[in-house]
Amino acid sequence: MVKFLSEAWIEIGKNYMLEKLDPVNDLKNISTSLLGVVEHIPPNDSTMNFYLELKEGKLIEFIVNSGDTYKGKEAIYEIRGNYGTYKSILQGEMSLGIAVLKNRLKLKGSKMQALRLIKPLDGIIVSLREITDEF
Amino acid sequence: MSSKNEIDMEISKNNEAINIAKKGTHCGMCRIDFLGTGLCPAGKKNGYIAYWPQGRMEIFNSLNSGRVKPTKKLLEIVDSCTFCGICDKQCNFTTQLRPQRVHEALKEYAHNLKQNEFQNVPTDEKLKKLQEIVGEKWATNDPIIIASYRRNIVNPDKELNFYVVMPENSKELSEVIKFANTNNLQFMARGGGTLFAMVSSTVMKNAMGLEDGIVIDLLRMKKLEIKPDDLTAVVGAGITAFELQKEAYKHGLRANVAEAGAHICANLASTGICTTWGNTYGWASDNYIDVELVDEEGNIFNHGEMEIKNPYSVEHGLTSLKLSPPGILTEATVKLHPIFEGEEAVLIPFDNLKDALKLSLTLARQDIGLSLAILSRKYLAEFISPTPQIAKDFDYIAKNYMKLNYVVDVICHKNDKKIVEDMVDFTIDKEMMKTLILGSPKLASLKNSEFLKMLSEEENPCKAIFAGPMRKHLERGLEATPENISKIYDEDLQAFFKKIYSKPEMTDIVWLHAFRIFPSRLMRQRMFIPRGGVMWATEKIITDFHNMLKDTGEKHNLENALGYISFLEHGKFAVLEYDYYFDHTDPSVSKNVNNAVIESLERTLSMDGIISDLHFYFKGLHRKEHILYPVPKAINEEEKILFKELIGSVLGGE
Numbered sequence: 001m002v003k004f005l006s007e008a009w010i011e012i013g014k015n016y017m018l019e020k021l022d023p024v025n026d027l028k029n030i031s032t033s034l035l036g037v038v039e040h041i042p043p044n045d046s047t048m049n050f051y052l053e054l055k056e057g058k059l060i061e062f063i064v065n066s067g068d069t070y071k072g073k074e075a076i077y078e079i080r081g082n083y084g085t086y087k088s089i090l091q092g093e094m095s096l097g098i099a100v101l102k103n104r105l106k107l108k109g110s111k112m113q114a115l116r117l118i119k120p121l122d123g124i125i126v127s128l129r130e131i132t133d134e135f
Numbered sequence: 136m137s138s139k140n141e142i143d144m145e146i147s148k149n150n151e152a153i154n155i156a157k158k159g160t161h162c163g164m165c166r167i168d169f170l171g172t173g174l175c176p177a178g179k180k181n182g183y184i185a186y187w188p189q190g191r192m193e194i195f196n197s198l199n200s201g202r203v204k205p206t207k208k209l210l211e212i213v214d215s216c217t218f219c220g221i222c223d224k225q226c227n228f229t230t231q232l233r234p235q236r237v238h239e240a241l242k243e244y245a246h247n248l249k250q251n252e253f254q255n256v257p258t259d260e261k262l263k264k265l266q267e268i269v270g271e272k273w274a275t276n277d278p279i280i281i282a283s284y285r286r287n288i289v290n291p292d293k294e295l296n297f298y299v300v301m302p303e304n305s306k307e308l309s310e311v312i313k314f315a316n317t318n319n320l321q322f323m324a325r326g327g328g329t330l331f332a333m334v335s336s337t338v339m340k341n342a343m344g345l346e347d348g349i350v351i352d353l354l355r356m357k358k359l360e361i362k363p364d365d366l367t368a369v370v371g372a373g374i375t376a377f378e379l380q381k382e383a384y385k386h387g388l389r390a391n392v393a394e395a396g397a398h399i400c401a402n403l404a405s406t407g408i409c410t411t412w413g414n415t416y417g418w419a420s421d422n423y424i425d426v427e428l429v430d431e432e433g434n435i436f437n438h439g440e441m442e443i444k445n446p447y448s449v450e451h452g453l454t455s456l457k458l459s460p461p462g463i464l465t466e467a468t469v470k471l472h473p474i475f476e477g478e479e480a481v482l483i484p485f486d487n488l489k490d491a492l493k494l495s496l497t498l499a500r501q502d503i504g505l506s507l508a509i510l511s512r513k514y515l516a517e518f519i520s521p522t523p524q525i526a527k528d529f530d531y532i533a534k535n536y537m538k539l540n541y542v543v544d545v546i547c548h549k550n551d552k553k554i555v556e557d558m559v560d561f562t563i564d565k566e567m568m569k570t571l572i573l574g575s576p577k578l579a580s581l582k583n584s585e586f587l588k589m590l591s592e593e594e595n596p597c598k599a600i601f602a603g604p605m606r607k608h609l610e611r612g613l614e615a616t617p618e619n620i621s622k623i624y625d626e627d628l629q630a631f632f633k634k635i636y637s638k639p640e641m642t643d644i645v646w647l648h649a650f651r652i653f654p655s656r657l658m659r660q661r662m663f664i665p666r667g668g669v670m671w672a673t674e675k676i677i678t679d680f681h682n683m684l685k686d687t688g689e690k691h692n693l694e695n696a697l698g699y700i701s702f703l704e705h706g707k708f709a710v711l712e713y714d715y716y717f718d719h720t721d722p723s724v725s726k727n728v729n730n731a732v733i734e735s736l737e738r739t740l741s742m743d744g745i746i747s748d749l750h751f752y753f754k755g756l757h758r759k760e761h762i763l764y765p766v767p768k769a770i771n772e773e774e775k776i777l778f779k780e781l782i783g784s785v786l787g788g789e
Binding site for chain 1: 316317318319320321341342346347348431450452453454456457458459777780781784785
């Protein structure tokens with residue numbers, strides 16, 4: 001169990017997803033990339049992002065950066081929200097769908113295409129929930 | 136030591152209070168002075184819902200179910216109530232409840248607590264900061280106050296991990312939002328809270344309530360300025376439909392408003408003030424000139440600013456669902472409309488929807504009538520009857536003896552009245568409506584009478600009773616006087632209600648439409664959840680949609696009825712509200728309601744030409760034409776699957 005957005009979080013998260021999520025059944029063979037921007041991170045009110053890329057249901061890249069861009073990669077989708085919102089999602093208090101509909105997470109990219117990701121992303125969130133206990 | 140009788144009486148008094156508190160539906164009518172009684176002095180002075188009758192009832196519920204422990208604030212709240220009796224009059228009129236009995240029980244309970252039974256409320260740095268922004272009195276983390284917001288913004292299942300703040304102006308609100316963001320606190324503003332009250336015992340509570348963080352109560356933003364020269368009014372976020380209408384009427388003007396207790400700004404931002412006057416006065420951005428909003432970053436902006444990106448355009452289709460407005464609306468400049476001399480209500484009864492639709496579509500397309508709607512028998516019964524039982528009996532009589540299942544309800548000026556009267560065989564005129572309102576208790580008592588049996592044998596019972604030879608017998612028989620209708624109220628309230636029903640406006644259908652007083656009774660003692668949408672106005676689309684909603688309600692064993700059908704855009708579009716009624720105090724019903732909501736939404740999306748109500752929620756600030764056009768098409772099979780996944784994620788599914 002690790003702290004959200006730490007290096008260990010990425011490493012354990014990667015391994016957990018590779019081991020526990022089936023590319024076909026859980027990740028529906030999707031190929032996509034997502035930049036999650038996390039704003040208002042305590043204690044210094046900083047911004048970080050994580051970049052996640054999947055190809056045919058396989059995890060290709062999962063990385064954390066500071067700031068609100070990941071240089072060199074352009075994600076198909078960008079979701080942006082404050083730290084508290086991500087925390088609520090990872091703690092299972094709020095669904096990804098509700099966060100987007102309530103505008104707590106702002107989505108850039110085709111909403112229709114994003115709908116297709118809801119189920120696989122829910123699987124990833126559950127994986128990350130399993131390994132995250134510190135915020 | 137108390138005797139057994141005294142104890143039994145105590146238990147019985149307490150049980151009565153528990154029942155009253157549970158039945159409270161958060162209609163919000165105790166926060167507007169619709170009977171001329173004045174307002175609850177404690178609520179007016181202290182602001183927080185906790186000090187208003189509806190809030191005290193919710194506190195009582197929470198204490199009774201053990202979901203909150205008393206704090207010292209409880210003593211202050213109970214002592215602020217002087218038992219003046221205003222709430223009993225107001226609440227009794229709309230719901231037949233007696234909230235004062237709850238307040239008495241609450242006060243007794245609070246004063247019998249021992250010192251060690253009060254929990255301490257810990258001091259909190261975040262609270263101090265919020266108090267610095269809005270003033271010490273107007274920010275709190277006291278669980279007793281927070282409990283009063285349950286079921287009208289706070290999800291009833293959640294812990295009371297909230298702050299409540301009451302900013303006085305946009306600047307304070309902006310600072311609260313900025314503070315919330317840097318401290319990772321969620322926030323949500325409330326208006327009247329009625330919409331959430333409706334969904335709070337359904338699966339939608341997770342989607343529409345606040346999970347934790349800051350409840351922003353906008354009740355202190357009470358700016359209200361009528362500008363007769365340009366037919367507008369400036370309203371702050373704390374102003375209700377009733378308050379605006381009352382001021383507008385003083386200037387011979389009318390605002391397009393929904394339910395009496397609805398807050399204008401919240402209503403504009405959520406459903407866009409959708410009313411029976413929509414064909415004439417419009418919908419969504421038609422209703423306002425400009426608005427001031429505070430966005431999610433705390434920026435204050437106006438729609439009138441040249442620099443902002445187009446605020447009126449809107450997404451379409453399946454993915455356009457929204458669960459929040461584009462910002463917190465703090466002030467609106469709304470349009471007002473002239474009241475014409477000699478305006479009248481004309482009601483035309485029908486036994487079937489097809490004929491009612493045919494007439495109303497003709498009227499709508501020719502722009503006849505200021506307010507135009509088809510009302511169901513049930514809606515009409517609830518509208519005119521002073522108690523649920525009388526409404527039920529009226530409904531039975533209308534169905535079984537009068538063949539009256541729908542009325543086309545037109546408010547019009549005298550020229551239009553002539554046109555309507557020329558188009559139909561007969562109408563229910565204003566005198567008859569007055570007779571029906573004041574005589575409804577007597578009519579209900581005639582349920583199995585020979586008179587009604589004779590009436591039912593007429594070829595056209597409605598014509599016979601409203602415009603034929605039986606009319607004079609009905610008028611005589613109903614003994615329609617303020618004194619007689621007042622007898623259905625508790626003895627101690629009869630003199631008061633005799634005076635109320637003696638006021639001309641209480642039987643004036645035009646006034647009642649404009650102020651939306653009687654429809655508040657739809658929420659009495661039980662809840663309903665409206666379903667519906669806006670659709671391309673053909674007889675087939677409207678009828679198919681109506682039948683689908685009816686079928687879904689029946690399938691899930693819910694009492695159901697059409698609310699109303701009204702029109703937009705010179706009759707090109709129709710708005711249909713269909714209501715599912717349920718007892719919100721019975722948790723076993725939730726599953727049926729949830730399934731009916733989800734199924735009806737799914738089936739709506741599968742029909743051509745309809746925008747579901749959930750798809751226009753929180754789009755009220757957008758331009759009507761952007762919402763309505765292009766006329767939507769049914770979603771395809773793949774979209775249906777995706778929709779189910781979305782609904783599963785948002786609502787959890789059942």
